Amino acid sequence: MRLSKKPYYPLVAILAIVIFALSSGASFPLGATDDSFAPAIEAARKTRDEPQLQSLTTRLEESITRNAADAVTYFDLALVRSYLMDVYEMRKDKKAAAVAVDKAIEAVQHSIQLNDKSAGAHSLLADLYGRKIPLGNAMLAGPKFGPKVKEENTKAMALDDKSPHVWASLGRQYLLAPKMFGGDATKAIESFQKSLAIDPSQDETWVWLARAYEKQGDKTKSQGAIQHALALDPDSPWVKDAANSLN
Numbered sequence: 001m002r003l004s005k006k007p008y009y010p011l012v013a014i015l016a017i018v019i020f021a022l023s024s025g026a027s028f029p030l031g032a033t034d035d036s037f038a039p040a041i042e043a044a045r046k047t048r049d050e051p052q053l054q055s056l057t058t059r060l061e062e063s064i065t066r067n068a069a070d071a072v073t074y075f076d077l078a079l080v081r082s083y084l085m086d087v088y089e090m091r092k093d094k095k096a097a098a099v100a101v102d103k104a105i106e107a108v109q110h111s112i113q114l115n116d117k118s119a120g121a122h123s124l125l126a127d128l129y130g131r132k133i134p135l136g137n138a139m140l141a142g143p144k145f146g147p148k149v150k151e152e153n154t155k156a157m158a159l160d161d162k163s164p165h166v167w168a169s170l171g172r173q174y175l176l177a178p179k180m181f182g183g184d185a186t187k188a189i190e191s192f193q194k195s196l197a198i199d200p201s202q203d204e205t206w207v208w209l210a211r212a213y214e215k216q217g218d219k220t221k222s223q224g225a226i227q228h229a230l231a232l233d234p235d236s237p238w239v240k241d242a243a244n245s246l247n
Contacts, residue, residue, distance in 0.1 A: 119160035
């Protein structure tokens with residue numbers, strides 16, 4: 001990605017942007033609808049089971065070896081690696097999470113090189129850039145990756161403003177950015193609500209809505225949203241971990 005200038009982030013903004021450390025699970029429930037790997041990826045998303053995810057990674061890498069021009073498979077590989085990152089973050093393994101996010105970024109960049117018209121790929125890349133910030137030196141990573149989050153979400157929205165994933169990713173941008181750089185809990189809530197209006201079955205987007213309500217100071221609505229997430233996927237370790245953090 002090419003950017004003409006990088007904004008200067010004062011120390012207070014850098015400290016604020018570390019809230020991205022809470023952004024595990026900032027990824028999409030499904031890959032492409034015509035993708036043969038999609039059911040297995042969705043199952044692994046729900047369980048966040050490391051052996052299951054590692055097995056999927058191997059299968060996807062083998063598929064890429066057979067056909068290196070398949071943008072969807074690269075996208076799926078990035079998605080699975082983002083779920084592996086969730087696993088590492090939940091067990092506080094920052095080093096493994098940093099490796100996973102770099103590999104996920106590499107995979108989705110390959111996908112975009114093959115098909116730059118995928119709104120989902122641009123949204124996923126935006127989320128991954130955001131998640132990279134707290135894993136390195138925030139003084140350096142914030143100015144480098146913060147603008148890229150906005151750039152990729154802008155591209156995604158221009159490509160498909162009816163995608164629930166695109167709206168959810170935009171919501172995370174508003175929720176996690178420092179206020180002086182466009183952070184806005186109200187806009188985050190509106191974006192998550194638009195995402196859920198399109199597809200109310202997104203358990204993880206309900207979690208993000210709960211976090212946005214909490215940031216706004218509305219505990220009642222926050223708990224209501226997290227209960228929606230738990231009702232949709234009561235066994236998800238990621239949803240349960242998020243629910244515990246909100247209690």
